[in-house]
Structures are given as structure tokens and as C-alpha cells.
Amino acid sequence: MDLPRSLKKLIDSFERLPGIGPKTAQRLTFYLLHVPQSHLDEFAENLEKLKEKTVLCSICFNVAESDPCTVCADRNREKSLVCVVEQPLDVLAIEKTGKYRGVYHVLHGAISPLNNIGPDELYIKDLLKRLNNRTVPIKEIILATNPNMEGEATAMYLVKQIKKKNKKIKITRLGQGLPTGADLEYADEITLSRALEGRKEY
């Protein structure tokens, strides 16, 4: 027995998504068979129009509906404080804390020689250009790339490049240590040594 072609095609489409294997793709497709046609049409429309209505902000390169994005256009945001992140989702995560009042710069990735991603594939040049803006001088850059190999390498590279351009800018990195709710017993050595280094006095 062969699966009907329309099912096979949709299974293929789902399988192309990251983290979705053949079994999950089958399960999702068969689930959608029981869903009203209007739901399918809506889903399809949302897919087609995904990119039509989004642009990259020409200042921070975040995904947005308008250019500049709502954050860059917001007068109450501190333009002298720039937080550099790898992905738009990272911006979302930081915004959810409600503790950050500066602006962002989205690199759209991290330096990863194994995956053929060098500095030129990221929006690094555009970040360095922002340093030249004399009307709103940048005082501090927070490097909020991921605390893994690629993210650390990217941060190191950025520190070098930023210092070449402008030695007065304060460059910081997000604090590292134990995540809230964690168990000391199960923490890995690197996290624990970073937590010791970064200990705070009462």
C-alpha cells in the first residue's frame, strides 16, 4: 500500500522543518486530515504571507512590521545602550524580562567555521557602522550571544573589532553562573567555576 500523494507531499513539507522527523511529520499530517478545511486554508495563508508583511529593521536588523522597528523608533528607549544578540527570538526573551530599556542589534547567527559561517555572513559590519553614529553615541554594548562555543567566539571577535574602532565604549557580557531553580549537585564544572568567579557580596 502506498500513501495518497497529497499526504506524502505534506509529510515531506513537515519533514523539512528542523527537529521534525518522519514519524512526527506523519502524525501531524494525519492529524490535519481531521481538521476543518477552513483551518487548513488559514494555516496555508499564514505560511504564504509570512514574509510578505515582515521586514528587517535597517538599524537593528530585527524582524519587524515597520522600518525602523518599534524598539528603534521608541523615543523612550536608551539609544546609547546596545544589546547584541544572535537571533530575533533572543530579543523577545530579553524583552520579556521587562528589565531592559536599551536597543538591540541582531546578528542573525554566530561565527561557526564548521558551518561555513564567518563574520561576513552576519550583520557585524552593520554593528560596527553604528559605532560611527555621532548624533547618538553608544556608551555601552552588551554582548548577549549564547554562552556556548560559537557564541563565545563571536563575542571575542566583536570585542576585538569594537575596540579597534572605539576604545571608549564599555563592552559587557551577560553574567554567567547557576540558572535559577538549578541543582548545585547537577551543575557542570564550567558553569560552577563561572558561578564562583562571578560571586557577589551581600
Added chain:
Amino acid sequence: MDLPRSLKKLIDSFERLPGIGPKTAQRLTFYLLHVPQSHLDEFAENLEKLKEKTVLCSICFNVAESDPCTVCADRNREKSLVCVVEQPLDVLAIEKTGKYRGVYHVLHGAISPLNNIGPDELYIKDLLKRLNNRTVPIKEIILATNPNMEGEATAMYLVKQIKKKNKKIKITRLGQGLPTGADLEYADEITLSRALEGRKEY
């Protein structure tokens, strides 16, 4: 910062799928932002046309492109042997073994009072109707519902109903025991007792 509306909508669509939570929905949506528009259009088309080109086979109620389906229409299949399964995916799993030459009957679910699914919500009446077919009398019915609470209850109910209609039909249930590659040490008690009951002589 708010996400662009087109992204939010697609995230919503993904979140409605079973087993996909808000984080996965976000990840998939942002992944699709980097995909060529032609891929998105193809995905959308596959969704829209999913149900247009599929029908339920009027004999076995499997999802198919034609009625009757390729299995029911195949002259080489033994029509006197019927395997009863819960879902179309179960048919696929059995077909992959290459060991089954009979036909199927898809119930589209299992009896589950907690979810308000009684015998009338399933294609059980249609199975009982097939027993009356005098031109191709059924000799054996294999109950291949899932070996869990709902599947077992459905099998029990089917045995009763089939025996009421026709006492001559042989009714069997798929063998239960240890799955290949399993570890005796980690097998649960029920599986292990079923394996003992179903032991085979050399």
C-alpha cells in the same frame, strides 16, 4: 516589543498542532523566515490540497486516493482475512512488515468513554456489515488495536459483537510480549507476564 502579526499568526497555527508547544512553534516560524518564498508556497499548497485529493475507502475506511483503495482493489489480496486497526498509520506500519497479505478495516479511533468516544463514533457498524457479505466470506479477523486500555476495551467489545453476528469466524489478537531489542531488566510486569503466557516451544 511585539512580534510582527504575520509571525504571531503562523506561530498560532503551529501551536494548534498536537505535541507542538509555544517554544517549538516560535522556532519553526523563525526558521521559515529564512526559507525561500517558493518553499513556503509549496508548503501552503500541500496544506490546502491535503483533503481535496483523498477519500475514505468505502470498504475498509482507510485514507486513499481512490475508492476502493489499492489494497481492497488488489486481486491478490486475501479478502477472507481482515485486520482491524485504529488508524491509517497502523495500516502503514503493518504493510511495512511485508508479511501480511489480507485486507484491513480502519476504525478511526478506539472506544474511550473519557473522551466521549463510544462505538457509534467509530466505523464498527461498517465492520459488522462486512461480516454479512456472502460473496467473499470472512474466515479470520485479526484485532490489531493498540495494546493499551482503550485498544483492549475496543477489542473486547468487537469480540462480543462479532460473535453475536457469526460464531464461525476465527478472531485473533496480535501477539504480545517483549519487543525486539528490549531489555528484560526494564520490562514492566504486564509485558513480562504476557511474554510468559505467550512463550513458544522450540
